[in-house]
Amino acid sequence: EVQLLESGGDLVQPGGSLRLSCAASGFTFASYAMTWVRQAPGQGLEWVSGISKNDITYYADSVKGQFTISRDNSKNTLYLQMNSLRAEDTAVYYCTRGLAGMDVWGQGTTVIVSS
Amino acid sequence: DVVMTQSPLSLPVTLGQPASISCKSSESLVDSDGNSYLIWFQQRPGQSPRRLLYKVSNRDSGVPDRFSGSGSGTDFTLKISRVEAEDVGVYYCMQGAHWPRTFGQGTKVEIK
Numbered sequence: 001e002v003q004l005l006e007s008g009g010d011l012v013q014p015g016g017s018l019r020l021s022c023a024a025s026g027f028t029f030a031s032y033a034m035t036w037v038r039q040a041p042g043q044g045l046e047w048v049s050g051i052s053k054n055d056i057t058y059y060a061d062s063v064k065g066q067f068t069i070s071r072d073n074s075k076n077t078l079y080l081q082m083n084s085l086r087a088e089d090t091a092v093y094y095c096t097r098g099l100a101g102m103d104v105w106g107q108g109t110t111v112i113v114s115s
Numbered sequence: 116d117v118v119m120t121q122s123p124l125s126l127p128v129t130l131g132q133p134a135s136i137s138c139k140s141s142e143s144l145v146d147s148d149g150n151s152y153l154i155w156f157q158q159r160p161g162q163s164p165r166r167l168l169y170k171v172s173n174r175d176s177g178v179p180d181r182f183s184g185s186g187s188g189t190d191f192t193l194k195i196s197r198v199e200a201e202d203v204g205v206y207y208c209m210q211g212a213h214w215p216r217t218f219g220q221g222t223k224v225e226i227k
């Protein structure tokens with residue numbers, strides 16, 4: 001079964017850092033691009049970042065220079081390093097497969113930025 | 116950035132009746148390969164988003180055939196032929212032709 005499992009969400013103080021992980025299973029992870037999407041409480045979906053299977057990266061302007069997407073194909077895992085966190089980064093973060101397809105989604109991991 | 120505009124934002128529907136959601140993009144979504152990269156997602160209450168349709172009208176596996184997509188260029192439509200109780204949720208369109216990817220605001224479908 002194709003699955004994505006996010007982890008790493010937590011309560012963090014403003015200015016802090018967090019690294020999210022997304023463990024993939026049931027498919028050949030190295031053959032797929034991957035994407036992070038977030039959803040603030042009670043709000044819609046916001047595209048955050050994507051990475052191609054050749055490690056080309058893409059970022060929303062709102063997180064450029066603040067977040068870094070990466071992948072470890074040997075561990076079938078996608079990452080999102082988030083630095084200088086702000087209250088507006090509070091959201092459920094989803095990983096999803098593909099850059100323009102997004103056919104498989106994880107259950108999400110919650111990041112709360114608050115003092 | 117490409118702006119995706121959905122309407123209506125709220126859609127009360129009677130069970131068994133049809134429903135239609137519009138999604139308009141500020142730029143054409145036709146890619147250099149001739150495909151239109153417009154996706155529809157469904158998000159049921161408390162769940163992750165689920166892809167329903169890709170490249171405008173291609174239904175994902177397991178998606179009931181009462182869901183259909185149409186459109187081209189900048190104007191797209193999601194139709195539900197006969198709404199069922201399990202269709203309650205928020206529907207989003209998203210464009211995959213330009214960077215950054217952008218979503219519509221979402222349309223909340225509820226039963227009257």
